[in-house]
Amino acid sequence: MFMEREQNLVPESLPGDGEKTTPVSDAGLTVTMKTMELVVAGLLMLVAAIVMYDSVRVGAGWAFDGPQAGYFPFFIGLILFAASAVTFGINLFSRTADLSNFVTKPALLLVAKVLAPTVIYLIVMYYVGIYIASALYICFFMMWLGKYSIRKAAPVAIAIPLVLFWLFEIAFLIPLPKGPLEAALGF
């Protein structure tokens, strides 16, 4: 129902402006846009409920010296809840709900292939510092997703952390997380 508004602002349909309609093939189907809309709106409603609950806890009323700490957040939570409830309702009851694919399986796989190493990267970074972790991460990324040989990946993976090290630790004197290797080298 809000498509009308959109066209109102931008008078004519613009070329290439439309959604990239993901081809709905059963093979690549993960979840529909409708499901994701419902999940996200539901989560936002949950967040709103937590915000309102906590605001009531600290006091969402009016003290003798003015509004209490929870006064403003409570109404923010209320608006968030209401707005998300409408989005939830529109998607639940509308017959024109978007049943197309939220993300195709191959695309989801690619996204996961970026996300998973990044999570591991953060864990490694926690233990050995950012420079070593970055070198390993870039090298792994290039070899795994870019199909580079180690001979091509290693120089890039070593050069970039070195440049960063010079830029941050030496040129701008901004300390980044370091691990045992840097400590052994006296940094």
Added chain:
Amino acid sequence: MDAFLSLIHGFGVLADPMNIVYMCVGVVLGVLIGVLPGLGGANGVAILLPLTFSMSPTAAIIMLSSIYWGALFGGAITSVLFNIPGEPWSVATTFDGHPMAQQGKADEALTAAFTSSFIGALLAVIVITFLAPVVAGFALRFGPAEFFAVQLLTFCSFVGMGRESPFKVLAAMTLGFALAAVGLDSVTGQLRMTFGTVELMRGFDFLIAVIGLFGIGEILLTMEEGLSFRGKSTTITLRSVMNTWIRLPRFWVTYLRSAAVGCWLGITPGGATPASFMSYGLARRFSKDPGNFGKGEIEGVVAPETAAHAAGTSALLPMLTLGIPGSPTAAVMLGGLLIWGLQPGPMLFIEQKDFVWGLIASMYLSNVIGFLIVLTTVPLWASILRIPFSIIAPVIIVLCCIGAYTVHNAFLDVVIMLFFGVIGYVFKKLHYPLAPLVLALVLGDMAESSFRQSMLISQGDMSIFWSNWLVGSICSLALAMLFWPLIALMLDKLRGGGRFSPGGA
């Protein structure tokens, strides 16, 4: 005349050669940021912000704003050559820019895009030069109620002007406010929404959110579309520049209209992206030959680029004069001002003349420099985009992590940043707008404290927001903006409904 003298004073500030160096470095970095997917004006500036902590505020803001101008220029290169908008505001440029490149007229399209960006920025800077002191002088008389009214207008404009569902705009915005409220309440000293954890006491820093939402989120989206970019390459010769320039003066009406749209949407925070779409739509509606749009019409490059650059530039006006940024990038710069120890707002024009006018003067100069740089170095940037994404992506993610870490030297921030990245990805896919979220996160505390101050003054009486003509008219305008989607719907119904796309097509 005062503004003119101050401007000359500002150019005096620029006479320091280091400032010129920072400006050039900023523009080059900015174009790089604009060209690379995953790095944009907002998160690029956010990542580089820590590097400026040791600089003088004037040099720092000159460099950061130059990065912004560079990013605005850079977005056009990828749009035209690769059909990939490097920045959201250059999406509209792809409609006609890329078809021109496919017809072998990439040089013309790029020249037109750069020239239009330049003219748009120039007109916006002139607006800033003469309007900013007036607005600042006006704002000196503002009380808390007026400030809250302006902030209300800012947020309601998102609902009224946004292209997304108004409910999603509201949800994104209030989520930003809710995140901003986490942590220590500065008035009562109470802890809000920390649930007994020490980590949440600091609250959520918007710089972390910006880097995650725009950086990681964008990388994930780009990743979805596969790893390779295929594009046209081109060099710009003096002859093609001249040939294009001869054709451009015909579009003077388009220039003026687009710059006006851009300035309007930049000052009221619609931002550069809606400005570029609106301007494209208007150019097409008023064109004698609307059928050519989308097939490589040069006017279709001129209109969005002029508007985007005008909006991006004029977004700094409310940031400087009222402390209310008109775009996420302006919000990051506002964060910078606070870190450098400057209080944005009308007093800036009185207490920090060097800073303000140095910045405004630098806008003139850095746009000239940016224009010359992009015009001469297009092949270089096009070749950077040919570096495979499997090399660029990990490097950008590493930069995002460093950027997030350096804000507070806290490892947890990096984890939060990644979390925001996933949120950014899902929100983008479901068309939740990110700009209101970021702006609410930045302005949340400020809006809340001006609201509470007004409430204290009026003893909780809401009528303070209609207590005089100034605050009353701003508030009424804000409400009109808030309910604009509804009003527009009813107006259409009254007109007989169904006439939603007047131009056909």
